Amino acid sequence: MSAEPSDRTSVGERAAPPVQPVRRRFGPRERHDFLVFLALAGPNILLIVAFSYRPVLQNIQYSMLNWTLGSASATAVGLGNYAEFFSSPNTPDILRVTAIFSVATVGGSMLLGLIIALALNRRIRGVGVARAAVFAPYVLSGVGVGLVWLFIFDPAIGILGVILRGIGLSGPEWFRDPNLTLVMVIIVYVWKNMGYAAVIYLAGLQSVPKDLLEAASLDGASSFRTFRSVVWPLLSPTTFFLLITSILNSLQAFDIIQIMTPLGNGTTTLIYEVYLQAFGQYNRAGYSATVAIVLFALLVLLTLVQLRYVERRVHYS
Known part of the structure; x- marks a missing residue:
């Protein structure tokens, strides 16, 4: 009988x-x-x-100091500024205004931008001029935009007040009511930034494969069904990009708020509180650095949450 080969290592033979x-x-x-x-x-x-x-890193160091802007000396207070910020009665209102402003401006600019992009995604005469006109406000200076809209909202000489008085209505006091000042700033910010969202969404719409749209049309799908089932899932990377950039930009919006409401009457967001504490009314550079660090931590946290959870719903193919 022939011996069958064995997989075992023979005695005395070392494994390689x-x-x-x-x-x-x-x-x-x-x-x-x-x-x-x-x-x-x-x-x-x-x-x-x-x-x-x-x-x-330097701002973290300054946030632990009791330092008046322009003073040659400062006192170390450790985490005292952070304790003061989170225990201040003004902090909940500042966080509330920041949340309302961010949600309204991001949602409004993205929704209107998508609607405008759908309207401009056609081959018609003058569409190039319309696209440029929609995008133009985004590249304009926030200071100039704020000044122009101040005249529009002015209850005495503003064009909006003239129109309302022409139809027998009295213009609202935009600059006195804190709720109306926030609405006013949100309107201007959305108007300025919806062109950016429109251009990004337009680029996403033009990258949708034409054969998918033709296949949906041959299957008898309506325009709304085609958009919901075909176009919108393919726009998820574009929406994800816009969501991150728009949230970061809205939390750092400053110029329009400063021009239209210099005293922060109902429009004091976190970034504007940084300005008010350091340069506006109090000259508290250390406390201002504390608010800036809180804002920085919030930006990092929101970005990580979006990358961790929101990106799961993104379809890249």
């Missing part, structure tokens, strides 16, 4: 040692590539460290 991966040496080619990387990316990295990360 595992093959060790060959480590790649840092040769001339690798050194050359590394030096090229340093030459190209090094200046940008230095600029980011100098003008982004270093100010953040």
Whole structure:
């Protein structure tokens, strides 16, 4: 009988040692590539460290000081400024105004931007001029936009008041009522930024494969059903990008608020509280740095939450 081959190692025979991966040496080619990387990316990295990360670290240091802007001396208070901020009776109102402003401006600009993009996604005469006109407010200065809209909302000489009086109605006191001042600023901010959302959504609509739209049309799907089942899922990466950028921009909106409501009557968001504490009424640079760090932490937290949970609903193909 012939002996069958055995998988077992015979007595006295040692198993072969595992093959060790060959480590790649840092040769001339690798050194050359590394030096090229340093030459190209090094200046940008230095600029980011100098003008982004270093100010953040310094701001954390300032937030632990009782420091009046312009004073040559400061007193270390540890976490005292943070305790004061979170125990202040004004903090809930500031957070409420910030939340209302962000939700209204982000939702309003994205919704109107999508509607405008759907309207402009057609081959008709003058559509190029219309696209430029829609996007123009976004590139205008926030200071100029705020000044123009001040004249529109002015109850005495504003065009809105003239129109309302022409139909027998009295114009509301936009600048005295805190609720109306917030609505006024939200309207102006949405008007200025909806063109940005429209252009981004328009780019997303033009990237939708035409064969899918033709297949849906051949199947007898209505325009609304085609948009809901075909177009909208394919726009999810665009919507996700706009959601992140719009939230970050709305939480840092300052110029329009400063021009239209310089005293922050009902429009004091976190970023505007930073300005008021440092340069507006109190000259409290340390406390202002504390509010800035809270805002920075909120921005990081919202971005991480969106990347962790919202991105799950994004369809990239």
